[in-house]
Amino acid sequence: MSTAAPTTTPGALGSADRLGPAAALLRRRGLAKLLLLAVAAAVLVPLVQAKWSGAAWPGALTVDVSGPLGKTSDWIINNRDSHWLFVYFLGHLSNAVVISVRAVYLLLLALGWTGVTAGLTLLAWRVAGLRIAATALVSFLVSGLLGMWIPTMQTLALMVVAVAASVAVGALLGLAAGLSDRLFRILRPVLDTMQVLPAFAYLLPVVLVFGIGVPAALLATVVYAAPPMARLTALGLRGADAGVLEAASSLGATGRQRLLTARLPLARKELLLGVNQTIMMALSMVVIASMIGAAGLGDRVYQALASVDVGSALAAAIPIVLLAIVMDRTTAAAGERLGANTGATGPTWLRGWPAWAGIAVLTAAFALAGRLAGSAVWPSGATVAIARPVNDFKEWMVGHLYSGVPVVGGTADWAAHFTNWVLNPLRNGLTALPWYGVLLVVAALAWLIGTWRTALTAVLAMAAIGVLGVWNPSMDTLSQVLAALVVTLALGFGIGILAAGSKRFEALLRPVLDVMQTMPQFVYLIPVVALFAVGRAPAVAAAVVYALPAVIRITTQGLRQVDPAAMESARSLGATRWQTLRQVQLPLARPALLLAVNQGVVLVLAVVIIGGLVGGGALGYDVVTGLSTGNLALGLVSGVAIVCLGLMLDRVTQPTERRTTGKGA
C-alpha cells in the first residue's frame, strides 16, 4: 500500500498538489513505456499485417491439439483398469479417498444429529466463543429442519477430508517454499496463478482420470483449495522476525528446533488464515464439484435446478451458506485469539485438555441420548418445506418484474437493451479489433500498471489463446467479463463509499454480503434467467452478484483506512463532503481500489464461465460441453483458454505490489 499514499500531514488538501509531481512522474514513466511499445508496434504491425491480414487470429498460427488429446482420452479409458499407473498409484489414491470419506461419514452418522450438533457447537464454543457457538447450533438445527440432514453430513464428510488433505498438501508445499529460496521463486508464480483460476477449468482433467464420483470431486477441491494454504504458510515462515530467529540460533537451536520452536509458532496467524481461506475455497467448490459426482448438498442443488425448482435448490443452499459462515467465523475467531494471545476465555476448567475431554464426553452423551430417543438421523416429521413458498415468491417476482413495468420497463427489456447496446458492440469491437491490436493493448495496460514481466506474461497468455485456436470465443467471453466488471465496479464503489460513510449501513450490509459471497451461484442462475431471458445478460448479472461483495468490502475497508487526520483537516478547510471524498479519500484509497478492481475481475471471470449454463455461450459453454460429452479436446482447450484469460486479466489489473490475501478477501 505504498504507491500513491504520501504521508498525510495537516493541510492535506495540499496533498493533491503534492500528488502532482508524483503522478506526473508516473505519467512520464508510463509515457516512455508507451512510446517504446508504439515504436515496436510501428515496426511489427506492417510486417504482421502483410503476412496475415484479417482481425481474427491467423489460422496459420494455430496448433490443432484435438487429435493428440482425443488419443490421450481413449488411452486413459482403455487402460484405466489395467495400466500400472492406475492400478498401483491412482487407484490407491482414489481408494484412500473413498475409505476416509466413508469413515468420516459413518462416524457422523453414528453420532447422530444430537451428537454432531452438540459436538460441533461445543467445539465452536471452545475455539471461538459463545456467539459463534450459538450460530453453529442454529445452523445445524436449520439444516435439519430443512430436511437436509443427510446431505449436510455427506458434504461435511467430504469437506473434512478435503480440507484436511488441502491443509496437509498446502502446508507441506508452503513449508518447502518457506525454507528454500529457490523453491519459493518457482512456486510463487504457480500459486499466484492457481488462485486466479476459475474452478470450472479444473474439473475435466480430474474426471477423465478418476471418472465421475467422489474421488474426482474431492481431488478437484484439493487442487482448488490448497494454494492459499501453501502461499500463506510460505509467507508466514518467511515473515518470521529475524531477531527471534537470531536469538534462537544463538541459544544453540538446530535448524529443526528453530523451525519447530520459533518459525512455525511465529507463523501461527498466517497458518490459521490459510486454513480459513482453504475452508472457504473448498466450500465454494461444493456445488461446482457436484457436476462431477460429489454427492451431498451440492448434488441436491444441482438436481433441483434440473427441474427448475429454485425453492428446493435454496433449501439445499441454505445449509451450505450456514456451514460456510460458521466455519469462517470459527477459524477467524481462532486466529484472532491466537493473535491476541489471551488463550481461551471463561473459567479454568474450560482450558487445556480437560476442555477437550469434556467436549468428547458431552458429545458422546448427546449421541447416546439421541440413540436412546430412537432417532440417529433427523426425525423426518420435524422438517419445514420451504420450497413451495420460495417458488411462489419467485413466480410473483418474475411475474411482476419481467416485462411491462411502467416507466422503467421490465427486467427482460433491460437485458435486451444491455445486450444490444453494451454486450454486442463490445463483442463486435473486440472481434473486429485485429489480434495484434489486442496484444498491444494488453501489453500497454499490463506494463503501465505493473512491470515488464507482468506485461510479458499477459501477452503470452493471450497469444496462447490464439495459438489454441479459440480466439473468437475468448473475445466473446472477454466482452462479457468487461461489461460485468464495469457494472460491478460502478455498483461496488458506490455502495462501498456509502458503507464507509455509515457504520450502521455497513453493519446492515454485512450479513447480506456474507450470504452473497457464500451462496452457490447455481441457485441464483435460474431466477436470473427468469428475469433476464436466456443469453449473455443473465451470465453478466450472476457475475455481478457474485463479485460485488468483495469489491464493496475492499472499497469500504480502503476508504476507512484513510487517515482521519487528513479528512478532518480537509473538512476544517471548508471542503464539502463530496470534495473530501473526491479529493482526499479516493486518491488516498487508490491502492485498495486497484485491489478491488483486481479481485473483481477475477471473480467476474469465474462466474461468466458458469454463465455458459444459462446461455452465456463462448468458453463457458465449451467447457460444459466438453465436460458433459466427455470431449477432452474441446473441454481442455477451452479450459486452458479460460486459464490464460484469467492470467491476462489478473496481470493487467495487478498493481506492482502483491496482495497477500486470497480470493475471498
Place this chain on the structure above:
Amino acid sequence: MTRTRIKLVATSAATAGALLLALSACGKADMTKQASPFAAAKGSKSVTLSVQTWVGAQSNVAVAKYLLEHQLGYHVDTVQVDEIPAWDALSQGRVDAILEDWGHPDQEKRYVQDKKTITAGGGNGVTGHIGWWVPKYWADAHPDVLNWKNLNKYADQLRTSESGSKGQLMDGSPSYVTNDKALVKNLGLNYQVVFAGSEAAQITQIQQFAKQKKPFLTYWYEPQWLFNQVPMVEVKLPKYTDACAAKGTKDPQSIDCAYPTTPLQKYFNTDFAKSGSSAVAFLKNFSWDKKDQNEVSEMIASNGLSADEAAKRWVHEHPDVWKRWLPKK
C-alpha cells in the same frame, strides 16, 4: 504443549506420506471397481441408479426406486450424471443401471461390443423423439410455419437480442444430441442457434415466452412434461431416411434431415446384470409407456412433488402396470 502438537503434526504428515507410498507399493487397486463412500452400508442388497438431468429420466428412476425399496427390499442410491459420463460410470460399476438412453452409438460400440463391461437391457417402453417445436398458440395463427420451408418467412418474428438479425432457434443442454447448427446451414435457414446451456435455463425461457404468448422456435423432445404446460407443435423437417443418417454418421456437418425416432434403451453394468439378483430381473422387466412416464414427470416438475412422493402416488394408482415387472418367485 504447542511443541508436542507440532511434532505430532509433522510426524503424522510423514506417516501419511509413507503410508501412501506403501499403499502404492502393495497390491492392485482397480479404481474402476470402487463404490461411492456414501453407498448404503447395509450390505449386498443395494442398487445404484443413474439419473439424467431431464425429468422423464427422473420419473423412471423414481418409480423403479420406490418399487425396489418397497417391494423387493433394496436400498437404492441415485447419482446424477450427464449422458456420456454416465456410460463411463456404468462401465466402472459406479452405477448399476441407466434406465433411459437416447442412443449413443460410439459408447455402445466401445463398452457393449468391445469391452463388454456394459450389457444392453432392452427398451423401457417409451419412444423418444427430438425435433423443432413452436408453441401451439402461434402455430394456430400461422399454420404454414409448421413446414421448414416457410421458416425463413418468420425469422423476423423470432429475433432476439442474442440472435441479432436472424431468427432464434433455441437449443438446450450441451450434452443432448443435436445437429441443429448443421441443419440450419444445410437447409439455408436464416436462423442463429442460441444455446441456453442447460435444460433448466431452456425451460425457464420457454415458460417466459409462453406467459407472454410470444412466438419461439426451440429444439425439444418428447416425451416431456412441459408439453402439458406449454402445448407445442412440431415443425416438419426433411424426412429422416437411412441414407441421410448414414451420410450424417460419416460427416456430422452434412446432415440435412430430421432426427430419428428412438426407442429408449436400458443398459446395465455387466457384473450387475450377471449377478442374477431380483433387482436385475425387475429392472429388465421395467417397461411402461409415454402416458405413464408423463404422469409422474408432471407431478414432479409442475406440481412440485418430490420424486419419491410422485412415484408413490403413481404406484398406488397403477398396480396393473408394475405388477408385471416383479420377478416371479
